[in-house]
Amino acid sequence: MSLRETLSAARLSRQAQRAARGDREAFRQLYRVLHPVVWGYVSRRITAQADVEDLVSRTFTRVVEHLPRFDPQRGNIRAWTTSIARNAVIDHLRAQRGRGGEAEALEWLADAALDPARALEADERNAELRALLSGYPPLVREMFSLRFGDGLRVREIAEILEMSEAAVKQRFARTLRELRGKLGVDAETKGAAGYAI
């Protein structure tokens, strides 16, 4: 992580702590940084604008309520807030689809960010990639959507999915290696099994 990112994360944590004590300016700054993150997360998974607006508002209401529970030692505020948004989206999906179980909700969530318009495109290569991805468990598919859809970092993904950072890195490395192999990526590239973010 670069210094700028480190400082930015540390600054956001301090703002969160000040906001938890009622500091309006700290909250305003925090909100302006986090709103695009939450909006992006929710609107990639939920299509109706009114639902998106409602879920984003609900997420921030919970952020205000639970801010004192945020512990900078245990994670960063972006991941913490995204986790709240994720729970709101899970609740919404379960309510919409007849209160399925947790496993069912996670199954929906794993593919919710995939763009259906792209599935209709006559791009065989993307169709193949999409089909290959669909063969992986929901957890891996969600990891991919958080990384490649939302642009989150490995550490943040680990926090959101309550996994260790090493486990997330390992799953990414292994899955990318497998995908490259199955897609017939040339040998030179296939050898690059590592995955650094």
Place this chain on the structure above:
Amino acid sequence: MRSDLEPRLRGLYREPLAGQQAHLAAGEDELLAALAPAARERAAAAGSGGRGSGWPRLPRFALGALLGVAVAVGACVMPVEYPVSLGHGLEITIAADRFDQLDPEAIAAHLSESLDPERLEIRVERVRRELAAEDGTVRTSDDVRLELFVLGEDIDPALVLDDLRREFPLLAEAELADVPLSGTVHGTFGGALSHRFLDLTIDRHGVEEAERRLLDELVAQGLPREHTKVDITDEQGPDGRRRVEVRVEAEQ
């Protein structure tokens, strides 16, 4: 060569819907209105004696003389080894004739803004070195040494030094070094517990309060109050070094 797999993966996912800015603006006032009552309710629920609630804010930085902190821990119940970190010392050495172009206060202000440290101190020192050449002549070298002491959370000295080089191009020709104010203490159980208090409590509340808090912690850890004694001394030596000594004696 890198595969195009990752861009292709990115291309599988949706773009966010439009309308983010409008929603942000619409919700801001309402959330701010909810913030103060929520904080008040929490404060009321927590009572008025919440730890840290009344701590005065330290000045962001102060020009002062402080070279380092030494720690010694006295006897206690169980011997242990533990690392202590008391902040970071950053040392910048630059030729004296370039010093006029260096602005220590600007550096302090930048670090204060970017790191928001609990404490930041600066010491400027002019150093004249006499170097003897083989032919017997003596050449003098004048340098200015800028010493920074930074105390705060999440401070990575290597990144800070890189940042300083970027922000202050003059420092490209300076020597920048991290002088960690830390090490392993071969101490005791009481000392291991006490080191957490050294960084801030003494500065904020004074020695007596630090002693009282440390004693409370030790008692909370199971030591008998009547047989536990905490003694802290905080002295500034003639060489400018600060020495904090924490002595804990206890019987179980």
